[in-house]
Amino acid sequence: MMKAVRLHTYGGREVLQFEDAPRPRPKEDEILIRVLAAGVNPVDAKIRQGMFARMMGTKLPLIPGLDVSGLVEEAGAKVTRFKKGDPVYACLSALRQGAYAEFAVAKVPELDKSIAVLPLLTRSEDEANALLASGIRDEVTSALAKIKALKLAPDPGSMATDNAGDATEEAASRPDVAYVVEGDIRQDPGDRVCVSLKLMDVRNNRPLWSESFDRTAVDLPALAKEVAAEAVAVIRTTVAELEAPESEASAKPKGLSFEGAAVMPVAAATAWQALVEIANLSPGQTVLIHGGSGGVGVFAIQIAKARGAKVIATASAANQEFMRDLGADRVIDYNATRFEEVVKEVDVVLDSVAGETLKRSYGVVKKGGIIVSLLEPPDKAELDARGIRGTAFMVSPSAALLSELTKLVEAKKLKPVISKTFPLADVAKAHEAIETGHTRGKIVLRVADEPKD
Ligand SMILES: NC(=O)c1ccc[n+]([C@@H]2O[C@H](COP(=O)([O-])OP(=O)(O)OC[C@H]3O[C@@H](n4cnc5c(N)ncnc54)[C@H](OP(=O)(O)O)[C@@H]3O)[C@@H](O)[C@H]2O)c1
Structure with missing residues (x-):
């Protein structure tokens, strides 16, 4: 059992x-988080009132709360990214x-990260280039085989064709391949050789990385090693950072408290x-943020800067x-x-x-600008009459998005501001505060003490 806040009916x-409630059990693609803190959002009070019950299909009794941070207590059988004791935050x-x-x-399904390294195309009969091509492929293959997060697809030898597009297409049609490394080698005039490598997300037909290495063709084994090392370093981080869209938890930003996360x-x-x-706010543009001192506004001001x-930004005098x-810049x-x-x-x-x-x-x-509303769809006639755009949207957080936020926090460009902390048992006071608007x-909500170190 555990202590929890539950709703048995919707209302005030x-x-x-x-009260006491059964401790949840993680499924094979879930983690159990020992909660240290839970964030409070205005929507929590609306959910408590039953406003979204039909739309979200929530069932009673319900333990509310979307924002959470804590330590991994248990990882489901299929989870490899997290282990007991890891600090995480999740939506x-x-x-x-x-x-x-x-x-x-929290759900943390693994993304299938199977990768195939296709034979590099050589655009001439030159034997040295053929050796360079197989040298690079061997180096890349053996380095990728050592990366735990990746699963090397069985030798895609059959994928060798004269046409790079055909080879990628064939790889994409194989159910066991999610990513493909492909490339070619071109002999340039003089003693120059140009190696091009590309990493493709073949399931979504999306290029993730590409690079050309234009070098003097003197020591080909050394060149193969250099190209492969650089490619593998990029592939390692690019693919490691990809997360399943339905994944909810991410590593807590370093240096940030659990309550902050x-x-x-x-x-x-x-x-x-x-x-x-x-x-798509761009450098030099101007943004007007309504409610700049509130939960969303505090982050919006910093992200815009x-x-x-x-x-x-607008808010009251205080x-x-x-x-x-x-x-x-202006308040x-x-x-x-x-x-x-x-x-x-x-x-x-x-507009919030x-x-x-x-x-x-x-x-x-x-003209051409945009209103993004968090609550109410902008009026189409008003937008059209002024030649502006407008939309209302419902946030859809994901672990991938949390990773983006983590980068900003760790680069000291984004920090949370907490104005009130309540123990979990005082949840009603927390709701009273959030309902003021x-x-x-x-x-x-402080659920347990943060670890000392
Ligand atoms: N669509 C979505 O996915 C989504 C996501 C998050 C939030 N929301 C909604 O967006 C709203 C804001 O969320 P929040 O978390 O930022 O709320 P919050 O933490 O309660 O903050 C509200 C902010 O609005 C300011 N404010 C109040 N009246 C104002 C006015 N007339 N003009 C300008 N600012 C005013 C307040 O400033 P003072 O204290 O100075 O008055 C405060 O800064 C809530 O209704 C929430 O449910 C929607």
Whole structure:
């Protein structure tokens, strides 16, 4: 058994029951996390009220909570990426949830990382080039065979054809091959030789890496070693970083507390997906972030600055200095100033407020710009009349996205801000705080003490 917060019925804060519940068991592609902290999101309160019950198909009793961090307690039989004791953070599926508890399970299915090294094409009858081609292939094959995360496909000798495209196509049709290394060798005038190598994700027909090595053809065995070493180093990191789309957990960013990690998944992923994946915010562009001091806003200001954008952010008077400290170039107190009177021609609006705020936002976007709303679909007629774009979206965090956020945290470009911490048993107080709609940064539930080291 374990301590957990459960809902037996949907409703007000009184339905949050702190009680004993069965400890979950991880399936073969899941990890059991010993939870140290759980992040609190506005959506948790909406789920508690039953707002998404039908849409998400959630079943009672339900342990709520999407954001979690902790230590791996047990890894399912098929899990190779994590082992007992690993520090992780995760965004649990909205369907199952389960973060408000001493233990939670997260899906971490393994991506099939089988890789085939195709024979390199040589574009001449030259024997030296043929030797170089097989030398490179042998070097790459034996180095990749030593990488635990990869599974070398059985010798794809039959894939040798005169046409690189045909060979890749044939490899792609084999169910046991997910990635292919292919390449060719060209003899250039004089004593130059050019080796081209490419890494393909054949299941999605997506190039992942390519490089050309233009060298003097003097010591061919040494050249084979040099090319192979460089290729293998890139392949190792490129493929290792690929995660199954439905994977929920990622290694906790180094140097970040468990509480800091627990508040990141939903809010930071929302800011990332809105600004980077949807709006494609670019250096030099201007973004208006409504609610810049809240859970999403704090991450949005930092992500926008990390992308080299100019940031205008709105919040109440008490949060003006706070948003400046996070990097906002210009701050607006929404009670004192109507933003549409002082802001014009922005490239992107990130709106987490909706209603009147959304209505007043159409006029501040430049032609071709975009409004990304977290709550309410923008009005198509308003968008069309102004030649701007707009969309509402629902965040879909994944382990792959958490890995992107980890890079930003470890590069000191992104940090969480926690304004209130509650013990798990005081979950009702945490919900009372998040339901004000005026949280600074994030609220976290402390489930267990962080390890000392
Ligand atoms: N679509 C999605 O996938 C998605 C994902 C995450 C969140 N959301 C939703 O987005 C909303 C915001 O989430 P959050 O986690 O950032 O909430 P939060 O932590 O409660 O923050 C709310 C923020 O809004 C500010 N605010 C309140 N009224 C405002 C106004 N009239 N103008 C400008 N700012 C105002 C607050 O600043 P002051 O305290 O200074 O007033 C605060 O900074 C919630 O409704 C949440 O459910 C949707």
